[in-house]
Amino acid sequence: MQLDDIVPWGRSYREYRAMFTLTDEDLGGRIIGVGDGPAAFNAEAHARGQDVTSVDPLYAFTPEEIRSRIRTIRPQIEAGLRANPARYVWDHFPDIEALIAHRLDAMERFLEDYPGPGISARYRAAGLPRLPYEDGAFDLALVSHLLFTYSDHLGAEGHIEGVQELLRVSREVRIFPLLTLDGNPSPHLDAVTAHARAAGWNAEVLPADYIFQVGGNRMLRLSRPTA
Known part of the structure; x- marks a missing residue:
């Protein structure tokens, strides 16, 4: 994958806690973030002594390359927000300027923590549908703005293959949001939940x-039944 194909835009630890309704008990387990990109969640969790591993194709690139790419795509992101403000709810952020500042702070926190390709086991250049971990390596997998978000690029079978892999490496999966980039409900949610229940997994939208x-x-929570 080329860096020009990636739109790196990261969220904060506070946002992750809210998106996935993470409790202190959740944060005490082994967590994998899939598609984390330049989010600050790993860095801030590590500073708190929490066990988080992030995987993303972005981690094949150096901090300097990622920082340069963020500078390049920032005007595009900001223009999209200004063109469609009614698509968003301005409760967590009072305006576009505050949102951009918060996201830039989060990404800078990531860049300060991320050492570069292959240096830290906390950051692996990998992604769905194949994760380089053993069965049951994690307690909780978090997927932010990847599955369902890119429903135009990944079909129902790709989503199902992705959640199967997530439940191979983790006993529980949480996916947020359940909308596409355009803000429409993902057409693949029903197929994923139907497959999950047919496979004997627990599946609920919360x-x-x-x-x-x-x-x-809303988020989707999937889990394997406990023995």
């Missing part, structure tokens, strides 16, 4: 403590 996209305050 409210999240976070909303930015209009209608985007």
Whole structure:
């Protein structure tokens, strides 16, 4: 994958806690963030003594390359926000300037922590549908703005393959949001939940403590039944 194909845009630890309704008990387990990009969640969790591993194709690039790419795509992100402000709920952030500042702070926190490709086991250049971990390596997998978000690029079978892999490496999976980039409900949610239940997994759509996209305050929680 080329860096020009990636739109790196990261969120903070506070946002992750709200998006996935993470409790202190959740944060005490082994967590994998899939598609974390330049989010600050790993860095801030590590500073708190929490066990978080992040995987993303972005981690094949150096901090300097990622920083340069963020500078390049920032005007594009900001222009999209200004063109469509009614698509978003301005509760967590009072305005676009505050949102941009918060995200830039989060990404800078990531860049201060991320040492570069292959240096830290906390950051692995990998992604779905194949994760380089053993079965049951994690207690909780978090997927932020990847599955369902890119429903135009990944079909129902790709989503199902992705959640199967997530449940191979983790006993529980939480996916947020359940909307596409355009703010529409993902057409693949029903197929994923139907497959999950047919496979004997637990699947439920739950409210999240976070909303930015209009209608985007729900997450999908999947888990394997306990023996």
